[in-house]
Amino acid sequence: MPINYYIILAVALFSIGVAGVLTRRNAIIIFMCVELMLNAVNLLLVAFSKMHYANAVQLNPASTAGTEAQLFVFFIMVVAAAEVSVGLAIIVMMYRNIHSVDINFLNRLKH
């Protein structure tokens, strides 16, 4: 399968994420959009890794080039999981305190 499809899919996912972050005010949806962007990047990493690996193996069957990217993906997943737990905890605390998850409510530092 050509790499183009993967790139277009990843860019589409990322753009949806950016648009969601920019336009929505609900903290949970923004959070989900951030995850969407993260996973778009993950998808790209895996796709490029596979591409490089395939090219390298054709030249040298013992090559492992490009496989590091897949490890990175696992890293990103683990870190994202940790981040999700912290982020959701913040959102829960936010809801407890102001009974809302609207981020435009949180502009008290301005005053």
Added chain:
Amino acid sequence: MVDYIWLVPLFPLIGFLINGLGRKQLSKSLSGIIGSGVILASFIISLLIFNETRAEGFTAVTVNLFEFINVAGLNIPFAFQVDQLSVLFLLIITGVGFLIHVYSTSYMNAEEPHHYARYFSFLNLFVFSMLLLVLGSNYLIMFIGWEGVGLCSYLLIGYWFKNTEYGNAARKAFVMNRIGDLGFLLGLFFIIQQFGSLTYTEVFSQAQGAGVGILTVITLLLFVGATGKSAQIPLYTWLPDAMAGPTPVSALIHAATMVTAGIYMIARSNILYTLAPVSQTVVAVIGLATAILAATIAIKQNDIKKVLAYSTVSQLGYMFLGLGVGAYTGAVFHVMTHAFFKALLFLGAGSVIHAMHHEQDIRKMGGLAKKLPHTHWTFLVGCIAIAGIPPFSGFFSKDEILTHAFAANPVYYIIGLLGALMTAFYMFRLYAMTFRGTFRGTQEQEHHLHESPWSMVVPLIVLAVLATVAGFVGIPELFAPDAHRLEHYLAPVFAVSAQIAEGHHVPASTEWILLGVSLIMIAVSILYALNRFSKKTETDEATGFGKVLANKWYVDELYETVISKPLNGLGYVFNRFIEKSGIDGIVNGVGRSVQWGGRQLRLLQSGQVGSYILWMVLGILIFFVITLFI
């Protein structure tokens, strides 16, 4: 013993620390004993060292204490040089200093205990600095002492700091000295640049190879320093004002020791001056001009200490005249005799002021001879000594300088003699108005008149004896061949200069004539002054030319108009236009522009998370555009 030379300045330093730090705890008698005792200890050590230096064939010893500055090829050790010149000054400083300390224990007795201890700590610090000045083996140590004595002079002039006028006098002395010090410092830089060292022995051994031009510059700059410290034209005006300090301070600092630092410095650098004839002429002319100018002013002063102050300026002028005509021994000799008789006169004046309850105007004195017999006799001895009547000490030293001046240029001699006549005149005017005639003060003052206590009288008597006999160490060739013991003693210090400079010689017959003429004229001048002022005194204000003299030739006013006022005006202009609008404008402008910028940028911080993210995304997009298309 010479190796223990560091003990000499160490004792006064210890005294300074004890008195200075313990001033709240020490009783008056204890701080007086400590203050005087440390000087006595220094004096005893100085005497022992002096005994060694008198031995035949003694050569200068350098005592290295520690490495002080060693950078970029310039090595300045903290070292003391023990030779005839420095040891002679040691004796004068510690000897006269000790007498004045003892005198002070009574004179300052009315002070509070902690002020009393402060006084002695300053006095000890002064002696310490002065000892550093004369002991240093290089110009830097001399400069440290030079600044130290300036500081102590400032502190002691302003000792009664609650009086604004005294504080101003102290500041004036300090500023005037600073002007001179700047010249001195520049001189040191030139020495470093030319010789690569500040150590006397190294500089002097290279001096003969240096150009006359650079030596002239160096010596003139050093002389500027000397005019500040030793109160010569044009920087002399601080010394008369310095009389604001306690009288023993005037005796020690402003008559006997500190003001002779300039003479010491030039005598120490005699080789440089001998090699720079132009500077020698400048020194001689300035010295002579100061001698005569100060003498004219002294004639019309009515404050007992002011007369003595101008007399000091005048005598210092004679010393510089001596240095200028190459009579280095004569100048140092005059430093020594002057230290004795001028300290004596100041302490005598202090005794009078003490008796008169701080009245210093001689128009309100008179007839004190009976009430203060010891003070009277010792003061008279001082007057005779300074007037130059043989066999008192002033005669020998002044005669030596004047004879050399005659050999160099008869005009110097004539003007110098004129100054000497005026000296005799104003001193005996002072004497007659103070001790002769009838008492002119209030009845209450007369009732309280009393002779000073023994601790004040004994130093007077000792100094009177010294002022009488000190001249015999320098009997001129004219009276007895090879009897000038001081010249013999100091010969190694001035040996090189004596070789370079051609010796002037005055025939013995001429010398006898000069001596006879000057003695007769001085005697006439004394008799006239005694006759003129014993019975009727000039109690009314001076008029005509006398008024000019009484107002010190308006030199202070001249400086005020020519220097202070334009400087103040310039300062006002700079303050108004450059400081306020220029520099402050830049500083305030920076502050204002930052505030303005902050107000504008503040609008970006809307508090809307969405807008922040929008900016972020826009920024990233711009980066993309830049990296992809440019």
